Amino acid sequence: MASVFSASIPQEAPGYSFNHLSSGTREHAFNPYTDNGGSTLGISGADFTIFAGDTRSTSGYNINTRYAPKLFKIGGEGPSNENARIVLSVVGFAADGNALKERLDTVVKMYKYQHGKPMTVAACAQRLSHILYSKRFFPYYVHAILGGLDEDGKGALYSYDPVGSYEREQCRAAGSASSLIMPFLDNQVNFKNQYVPGSGVGHALEQRVPEPLPRKDVEQLVKDAFTSATERQIEVGDGLQMMTITKDGIEEVYSPLKKD
Amino acid sequence: MNHFPHGWGRPRDDVYGAYNHAYLQPDGSKQHTQSPIVTGTSVIAVKFKDGVVIAADNLASYGSLARFTDVKRLRRFNSRVVLGFGGDVSDMQHLDRLLSTLSIREDYSSTASESDNAARELNARNLHTYLAKVMYKRRSEFNPLWNAILVVGLDGESQPFLATVDLLGTTFSAPTLATGFGAHLAQPILRRAVPDEAAVAEMTREKAVGVVRECMKVLFYRDARSIDKYSMAVVEKEKEVELVEDEQLEQQSWAFAEGIKGYGTQTV
Numbered sequence: 001m002a003s004v005f006s007a008s009i010p011q012e013a014p015g016y017s018f019n020h021l022s023s024g025t026r027e028h029a030f031n032p033y034t035d036n037g038g039s040t041l042g043i044s045g046a047d048f049t050i051f052a053g054d055t056r057s058t059s060g061y062n063i064n065t066r067y068a069p070k071l072f073k074i075g076g077e078g079p080s081n082e083n084a085r086i087v088l089s090v091v092g093f094a095a096d097g098n099a100l101k102e103r104l105d106t107v108v109k110m111y112k113y114q115h116g117k118p119m120t121v122a123a124c125a126q127r128l129s130h131i132l133y134s135k136r137f138f139p140y141y142v143h144a145i146l147g148g149l150d151e152d153g154k155g156a157l158y159s160y161d162p163v164g165s166y167e168r169e170q171c172r173a174a175g176s177a178s179s180l181i182m183p184f185l186d187n188q189v190n191f192k193n194q195y196v197p198g199s200g201v202g203h204a205l206e207q208r209v210p211e212p213l214p215r216k217d218v219e220q221l222v223k224d225a226f227t228s229a230t231e232r233q234i235e236v237g238d239g240l241q242m243m244t245i246t247k248d249g250i251e252e253v254y255s256p257l258k259k260d
Numbered sequence: 261m262n263h264f265p266h267g268w269g270r271p272r273d274d275v276y277g278a279y280n281h282a283y284l285q286p287d288g289s290k291q292h293t294q295s296p297i298v299t300g301t302s303v304i305a306v307k308f309k310d311g312v313v314i315a316a317d318n319l320a321s322y323g324s325l326a327r328f329t330d331v332k333r334l335r336r337f338n339s340r341v342v343l344g345f346g347g348d349v350s351d352m353q354h355l356d357r358l359l360s361t362l363s364i365r366e367d368y369s370s371t372a373s374e375s376d377n378a379a380r381e382l383n384a385r386n387l388h389t390y391l392a393k394v395m396y397k398r399r400s401e402f403n404p405l406w407n408a409i410l411v412v413g414l415d416g417e418s419q420p421f422l423a424t425v426d427l428l429g430t431t432f433s434a435p436t437l438a439t440g441f442g443a444h445l446a447q448p449i450l451r452r453a454v455p456d457e458a459a460v461a462e463m464t465r466e467k468a469v470g471v472v473r474e475c476m477k478v479l480f481y482r483d484a485r486s487i488d489k490y491s492m493a494v495v496e497k498e499k500e501v502e503l504v505e506d507e508q509l510e511q512q513s514w515a516f517a518e519g520i521k522g523y524g525t526q527t528v
């Protein structure tokens with residue numbers, strides 16, 4: 001605006017209102033992403049996989065709602081996804097998370113209609129990677145964790161980055177409190193920095209060998225992780241949604257977290 | 261007249277300053293909405309035992325100018341759905357036309373054998389899903405509809421329904437919701453009245469209307485882009501939608517204003 005009233009220094013040749021060259025890059029005011037906060041985690045055991053996520057949704061310092069689930073059953077029947085055997089957790093930009101969930105759910109359902117058998121977790125995991133990578137240059141801004149039971153009945157857990165890199169793991173924390181929860185899980189699930197007492201000194205110390213944990217222990221770890229994360233991360237809290245996949249199906253439990 | 265015919269009749273940069281190409285692209289490319297122009301402020305809503313109350317004031321602002329003072333920002337969709345729009349008013353009017361088209365299409369395509377009128381109509385959840393898809397698609401095309409929308413009414417089980425969708429396609433649901441300034445000023449008051457779903461079952465229509473009126477007053481006191489004329493709608497089970505579009509804010513108290521000293525021309 002100011003330039004309208006302040007004429008520039010007189011030049012040899014007249015200046016014109018149009019450019020002969022393109023005027024460089026222009027800034028776009030619209031940002032298609034936001035962060036809705038929250039955290040998720042998944043742990044696989046010998047014959048089960050547990051998922052957990054807090055139910056708070058935020059935008060900035062505001063709490064949108066105290067109950068917005070981040071855990072979804074995939075490929076079940078009907079609107080409530082009955083008899084589903086796969087769980088997807090998404091954290092990050094919630095609108096992208098929902099779009100991703102709907103796409104994967106449709107794919108898994110179509111697979112069942114076309115092949116007459118449910119999709120394996122490994123196949124579903126690879127499909128999810130492809131879906132994420134298909135939007136490599138306008139990504140779904142989410143950290144996804146997918147899991148269920150593999151073909152041997154063992155707990156299976158796959159974690160993803162927003163553009164589809166994935167690997168199978170024992171445990172994974174994602175979202176705004178992942179930096180608080182993941183080191184705790186490394187120590188308590190994979191026994192990192194734990195050594196066999198009296199096994200030696202210095203480099204001779206023997207690493208404690210990780211083994212699949214019983215379900216009760218894992219459930220307690222999950223609860224401890226989230227009550228602690230709620231204390232230190234303002235975007236985490238309100239409620240804890242847990243889903244456990246076993247050979248009998250998916251059990252869902254909700255328990256309260258601090259609402260402050 | 262000089263030997264640059266391309267420049268004839270055009271404003272000279274050395275006289276008028278450089279033309280800002282953000283206003284009109286010389287290459288004829290389409291400009292998407294990069295910011296809202298004429299805007300509506302907060303929309304607030306709260307669930308009660310048998311329904312939902314929603315309110316929004318009747319102002320459309322042009323920046324800080326109170327431009328249009330009789331704009332209806334609540335829209336009745338059918339006998340069990342009402343929508344409240346915040347944000348860009350022209351985008352609201354575009355969505356209004358879109359919803360009219362949808363409504364007509366639904367009326368013609370529904371089968372005659374379905375005798376129960378309520379079961380045939382789109383419910384609040386259906387409409388919220390539809391709007392969420394429209395908004396998410398537009399944001400994914402980098403051409404957003406610059407609105408925050410509250411969808412209130414009854415769902416498929418005739419239970420109270422309240423959810424929101426914004427320009428990014430973000431959706432969520434809660435016993436009380438407020439967009440814009442209302443998220444800061446009204447939401448704490450509404451949450452004190454209805455903290456959770458259990459409290460919804462205890463909430464009466466009268467109390468819900470009361471707390472919404474109180475919030476509209478707080479918003480008028482503190483939101484500089486608000487006005488004391490507002491619309492309010494109540495959707496309740498087995499009742500027709502009650503939409504009043506010319507509510508006047510009652511019992512305002514400006515007595516405190518006399519006590520404010522230290523601004524303007526007065527000597528303290």
